[in-house]
Amino acid sequence: EWLHRLLGRIFFFLVLVPFLVLRLLGVVPRHLTPKVLIILGLVMLQGLAGWLMVRSGLATDVKVNPTWLAIHLTLATIIFGALLAMALGQDDRPAPANAVTAHARLSARVLVALAFAMIVLGALVAGNRAGWLFTVPQVLGAPLISASYFTRSPWYINFVESDWMVMANHRTVAFILLGWAILHLRAISRQEDDGALRWGARLVLGLVAAQVLYGIFVLFQAVIPWWLGLLHQLAAFIVFSATIWHLYEVERRPSMEAPNWVPPARKEESTTAALPAAAAARSEIMPEARRDALLRAEALIRGSSGSQRKP
Numbered sequence: 001e002w003l004h005r006l007l008g009r010i011f012f013f014l015v016l017v018p019f020l021v022l023r024l025l026g027v028v029p030r031h032l033t034p035k036v037l038i039i040l041g042l043v044m045l046q047g048l049a050g051w052l053m054v055r056s057g058l059a060t061d062v063k064v065n066p067t068w069l070a071i072h073l074t075l076a077t078i079i080f081g082a083l084l085a086m087a088l089g090q091d092d093r094p095a096p097a098n099a100v101t102a103h104a105r106l107s108a109r110v111l112v113a114l115a116f117a118m119i120v121l122g123a124l125v126a127g128n129r130a131g132w133l134f135t136v137p138q139v140l141g142a143p144l145i146s147a148s149y150f151t152r153s154p155w156y157i158n159f160v161e162s163d164w165m166v167m168a169n170h171r172t173v174a175f176i177l178l179g180w181a182i183l184h185l186r187a188i189s190r191q192e193d194d195g196a197l198r199w200g201a202r203l204v205l206g207l208v209a210a211q212v213l214y215g216i217f218v219l220f221q222a223v224i225p226w227w228l229g230l231l232h233q234l235a236a237f238i239v240f241s242a243t244i245w246h247l248y249e250v251e252r253r254p255s256m257e258a259p260n261w262v263p264p265a266r267k268e269e270s271t272t273a274a275l276p277a278a279a280a281a282r283s284e285i286m287p288e289a290r291r292d293a294l295l296r297a298e299a300l301i302r303g304s305s306g307s308q309r310k311p
Helices: 002-024 030-055 066-088 102-128 136-141 155-161 163-189 195-219 226-252 264-270 277-282 288-308
Strands: none
Touching (some): 030 066, 066 102, 102 163, 102 226, 155 163, 163 195
16 A cells, blocks of 8 residues: 555656646647646545545455545546547647548447446456455356345445445446447448558457456456456556547547548549649538639639730
């Protein structure tokens, strides 16, 4: 616990001090300043949540309140995701021409949300030590909801402190994530010829499938070693990272439903040098302001040439 607390403080200063120095030197772009400040605020809130978590236990056993443990890990996941998203946002490559549908874009966002939920529910499983209590047949065969899950009062506390409830929820979300990754791959495969997106969707599906199988393998252990549980958590963050990266690649592409989107083939045809200015101005790919300016310029050129022409 002391080492974990020390690492948290070091992490805070590793973000704060370089940011202040680079900001004074004018290296950090202005648009990054509010993002870094938000992350620093989350780190401070994370420290408060960690202190409250430690106060909830560690008196007679290496165990804390499952709810505070889940809150602590939830904030850590949000900070991790924010840092990764901010890093990906520095990509200055031109956006790909291939477009995606709104359905594929929404599906990628749901993947990130499900991976996030799986981590949070996994924290509740770890906090309640529910992985030690059940066998694989019990976990896989448990119903989605059952009156036997509600063993504590008030009833809502069972969602975070009932062993059966938290294990069943974690299992259910894991299989929903696996099924959604399969459907998402099908949705991406129906897009335009975009090998990068299909490769990313396959990577996400493979990582999710491996994580689910690894979780089942861990349950086969009579007593789960700490390093097996740690690897399971590390794999969850790898899955979460892959979903964020894949969502970033999806968001970089234009939407097929956008009114000004034109397929790449039509765009190449309409922007050839052989087209006269009037045809290029009337093409769909030009913004309205530019089209009007070109039409006015063409009219002025025609008027000027007509006035200079001899009768």
